[in-house]
Amino acid sequence: MDEKQYIDLAYIVASILFIFGIKMLGKAETARKGNLLSSVGMLLAMVATLFYKEVIDYKLLIAGVAVGTIIGWIWAVKVKMTGMPELVALFNGFGGLASLLVGWAEFEFHKNTDTVTLFAIYSTILIGGITFTGSFIAYLKLAGKMSGRPTLFPGQKAINAVIFLILLGLGGVYIFQNSAWSLYAIIALSLLLGVMGVLPIGGGDMPVIIAFLNSFSGLAGAAAGFVILNKVLIVAGCLVGTSGIILTIIMCKAMNRTFGNVLFGGFGAAGGGGSKGVEGEMKGVSVEDAYYVLEAAQNVVFIPGYGMAVAQAQHVVKELAVMLEKNGAEVRFAIHPVAGRMPGHMNVLLAEADVPYEQLCEMDAINPMMNQVDVAMVIGANDVVNPAAADDPSSPIYGMPIIKAYEARTVFALKRGKGSGFSGLENALFFRENCRMIYGDAKETISALIAQFKS
Amino acid sequence: MENLEILILLFFVFTLSAFLGFELIQKVPSQLHTPLMSGSNAISGITIVGALLACGVADANFGKWLGFAAVVLAMINVVGGYVVTDRMLGMFKKKGK
Numbered sequence: 287m288d289e290k291q292y293i294d295l296a297y298i299v300a301s302i303l304f305i306f307g308i309k310m311l312g313k314a315e316t317a318r319k320g321n322l323l324s325s326v327g328m329l330l331a332m333v334a335t336l337f338y339k340e341v342i343d344y345k346l347l348i349a350g351v352a353v354g355t356i357i358g359w360i361w362a363v364k365v366k367m368t369g370m371p372e373l374v375a376l377f378n379g380f381g382g383l384a385s386l387l388v389g390w391a392e393f394e395f396h397k398n399t400d401t402v403t404l405f406a407i408y409s410t411i412l413i414g415g416i417t418f419t420g421s422f423i424a425y426l427k428l429a430g431k432m433s434g435r436p437t438l439f440p441g442q443k444a445i446n447a448v449i450f451l452i453l454l455g456l457g458g459v460y461i462f463q464n465s466a467w468s469l470y471a472i473i474a475l476s477l478l479l480g481v482m483g484v485l486p487i488g489g490g491d492m493p494v495i496i497a498f499l500n501s502f503s504g505l506a507g508a509a510a511g512f513v514i515l516n517k518v519l520i521v522a523g524c525l526v527g528t529s530g531i532i533l534t535i536i537m538c539k540a541m542n543r544t545f546g547n548v549l550f551g552g553f554g555a556a557g558g559g560g561s562k563g564v565e566g567e568m569k570g571v572s573v574e575d576a577y578y579v580l581e582a583a584q585n586v587v588f589i590p591g592y593g594m595a596v597a598q599a600q601h602v603v604k605e606l607a608v609m610l611e612k613n614g615a616e617v618r619f620a621i622h623p624v625a626g627r628m629p630g631h632m633n634v635l636l637a638e639a640d641v642p643y644e645q646l647c648e649m650d651a652i653n654p655m656m657n658q659v660d661v662a663m664v665i666g667a668n669d670v671v672n673p674a675a676a677d678d679p680s681s682p683i684y685g686m687p688i689i690k691a692y693e694a695r696t697v698f699a700l701k702r703g704k705g706s707g708f709s710g711l712e713n714a715l716f717f718r719e720n721c722r723m724i725y726g727d728a729k730e731t732i733s734a735l736i737a738q739f740k741s
Numbered sequence: 742m743e744n745l746e747i748l749i750l751l752f753f754v755f756t757l758s759a760f761l762g763f764e765l766i767q768k769v770p771s772q773l774h775t776p777l778m779s780g781s782n783a784i785s786g787i788t789i790v791g792a793l794l795a796c797g798v799a800d801a802n803f804g805k806w807l808g809f810a811a812v813v814l815a816m817i818n819v820v821g822g823y824v825v826t827d828r829m830l831g832m833f834k835k836k837g838k
Contacts, residue, residue, distance in 0.1 A: 304784055305761065311780045312769045318830040321780045325823040328787065335790045341797035343805075350796055350809050354816020361817070362824035367832075373825065374779045381785045381818040387811035388791035394804030395795070402748050500778050504785040508755060514791050515747055521758045522787035528762025529781055533774065623771050630774030637772070637832040648771055 289337050296334035297518035303327030304522050308529055331518050367638040368595050371628040372428035375421045375496055378503050382417025385410055385506035386473070392513045393469055404461045406512035408472060412453060414506040415476025416483065421499050423484040424492060428627055434489030443550060446482050449475055487548065489592070490669065492627040494537040494548045501530025533629060540623035542675075542685040571722035573731060576698055577738035583660035583696075586610050587652065588619045589689055590632050593666015593702065597728035603665060604639040606732050609739045615660075618645050620652040620689045622670035653690050662694035664715075665728050666701070674714045697721040700728045776829050783822025789815035 304327045310320025335341065358377075365373045389410030392403075399407075426432040453475050460468040487495050504526025511519030538545050580586065588607065594600060607617045619641060625632045636646060656662070664671055671691040674681040691697050692715050699716055701723055715721055724731050769777055792815045795808025 304787075305765065308762075308777075308781060308784070309765050311777045312766050312773060314770060314773060314833070317773055317776055317780075317833070318827065321776070321783075321823060321826045321830060324780065324784055328784070328789070328819055328823070331787065331790055332793065335793045336797070338794060338797075340799075341794065342799045343797050346805070346809055347793060347797045347812065350792075350812030351816050354813040355820045357813075358817035358819065358821030359824055362821040362828065365825065367829075370775065370779075370825070370829070373821070374775075374782060377779070377818045377821045377825075378782050378785070380814040381782065381788060384786070384792055384811040384815035384818065385788040387807045387814070388788055388795055391795040391804035391807035391811065394802055394807065395798070400744060402745075497778060500782050500785070503782065507785050507788040508758075510788050510791045512748070512751060512755075514794060515751065516790060516794075517751065517754055519787055519790055520751055520755050522784050524755055524758035525762040525765065526781045526785040528759050529766045530778075532763065532766045533769070533778060536769070536774075621771060623774075628775060629778055630771055630776070633772035634775050634829055634832075637829070643772075643833070646772060 289339060293334045293337055294517065296330055297516075297521075300327040300331040300334070300518055301521040303330065304525060308525055327522075331522075367634050368598055369429070370634055371492065371496065371626070371631060372425045374628060375425040375428055375499070378496070378500055379418045379421030379425065381503040382414045382421060382499075382506050384414075385503070385510045386414030386418060386476075388510045389414065389513050390469070390473065393466075397464070399464075401461060403513060404464060405457075406509055407469075408457045408460055410506060410509040410513055411469070411472055412457070412476045413502055413509055415473060416480040417499055417502045417506050419477045419480030420484045420495075420502075421480075423481055424487075424495060424499065427484075427489060428492060434492075436488040437485040442482075442486060446479070449479050449482060453479065483549070486550075489627060490624070491541075491548050493624045493629045493631070494534060494541070494543075494545070496628050497530060497533040497537050498545070501527050501534060504528075504530055537624060537629055540687065541683075542687060568716045568723050569721070571698070571724055573724065573734045573738065576722070576724055577735055579696055579698075580610065580661055580735065581613060581739070583610070583615050585616050585658060585660045586618075587647075587656070587659045587662050587691075587694065588617070589662060589664045589667050589671055589691055590619065590621070590636070591625045591665065591667025591670060592627055592631075593668075593700070593728055595626055595631065595635055595666070597666060597702075599665060599729040599732055600635040600639040600641075602729055602732040602736060604636070604641050606736050606739075607641065607645070609736060613739070618647050618652065620647050620649065620662075620691075622649050622667070622689050625667055625670050649687060649689050656690045656693040659694040660696065662691040662697045664691055664697060664699040665732075668701075668713055671715050672713045673718070678714070691715060692718055692720070695720065698724055700724050700726075700731050702727065772833065776826050776833075779822055779829070780826040783819055783826060786815045786819035786822060789819055 307324025310316035507523030792811035
């Protein structure tokens with residue numbers, strides 16, 4: 287046995303750690319341990335790699351590892367929980383770019399390789415490039431550095447299709463001639479396709495696209511594994527790639543949309559085209575009046591949405607929840623699977639505010655009980671409580687499972703202004719007889735309610 | 742052709758891992774969606790192995806510098822991903838009491 291076999295054995299152990307790590311991440315009791323296990327696997331894979339005979343220059347290596355570790359560590363420790371979606375998107379993009387560079391580096395090292403390796407380099411660069419710029423655009427949208435609305439222009443789909451076809455053609459040229467120009471063109475166009483692909487996707491569809499790009503970054507790693515003929519890259523990359531697809535499917539189901547519709551729908555740009563007009567008017571209510579209703583309520587459900595994250599209202603929401611409980615009410619939080627901008631977004635925010643785990647209810651668990659609820663507090667959520675999804679077949683969101691806030695005796699909707707939600711739809715809930723709007727910044731509104739309780 | 746044999750073997754590994762990945766995650770409670778995503782995101786930084794190999798070679802080829810950039814980026818992905826996931830899961834744990 288030479289060093290290569292020992293390294294492979296270490297890779298097998300690392301793979302096992304990754305497999306258990308991912309499996310344990312899927313269960314609440316074991317998740318943290320699972321994350322730790324998979325990080326040990328990563329360390330093992332890295333250390334084993336250093337034993338390859340080809341690895342000679344440690345100076346540059348150590349410098350790179352140190353720089354990356356410091357940057358990653360600082361970002362991860364400093365980020366506020368409200369900034370989590372964009373940070374995850376950014377990390378994901380870096381992984382994709384790293385895979386692209388690994389593929390490109392292989393091209394620079396070995397100009398003469400066989401067809402299959404050329405194909406692998408091509409795939410790595412294509413997937414890695416799309417992952418990088420796609421994630422970066424998602425990052426910009428999530429961080430509010432760019433409008434969260436879909437960016438659409440005439441002929442967009444045609445242009446994207448042409449870019450894709452040219453990429454396929456260039457792939458053929460590259461694999462056939464192994465020419466540098468075709469490789470550079472592939473790099474440039476892959477990066478362009480990532481930008482163009484994510485531009486038309488609106489903020490509310492971000493949970494799906496983030497899950498998908500996460501899966502893509504794994505596949506880029508697996509493709510890089512074929513480039514350098516390395517098994518641990520293939521196993522780990524592929525595990526991430528396919529388990530990421532499962533998460534993508536969960537997200538799509540929660541919106542009752544197909545993945546193709548999310549990618550190409552440009553959802554939410556045009557406004558509710560086919561939707562029928564909503565009758566009635568929105569009725570406002572003062573904080574004082576809302577307080578009297580809340581004070582008398584026995585059963586209160588909070589329904590948070592992206593607006594709560596924007597207003598950073600999770601801490602005051604928790605404070606209000608504690609007061610309501612002291613006042614004798616039963617308090618719960620109803621969480622829609624796609625509320626917010628990434629899978630599980632609301633759970634992270636409420637966990638940060640120390641909301642007890644038992645108070646968080648999933649959509650299917652809370653819906654049968656909504657008709658016994660005295661007050662439903664909708665905080666910056668919109669489409670996920672829109673009854674049009676249940677009863678208006680002409681609505682673009684028809685069929686999407688919602689939290690049935692309208693069944694509660696009274697609904698208070700905290701909203702910044704009278705505008706419509708990300709989908710551009712009027713929310714039929716806000717026009718219902720039992721719904722009262724409280725306009726203004728969610729954090730200020732809730733602070734005002736807390737002040738009422740105190741006095 | 743020896744290389745082809747290796748490739749077939751790798752493809753075999755790829756196929757089995759794909760099925761394993763699909764089976765591994767069945768029903769995930771929604772509060773774990775974010776940690777699952779960011780934790781598996783950290784694993785996708787496994788491309789660090791390829792980056793280390795490209796960066797550690799002896800010759801001063803342009804590819805070596807590409808490898809260096811890849812090491813930095815992949816390391817940010819790996820360390821950042823694991824740390825952020827651990828932070829998140831730490832918050833979840835706290836409220837179990």
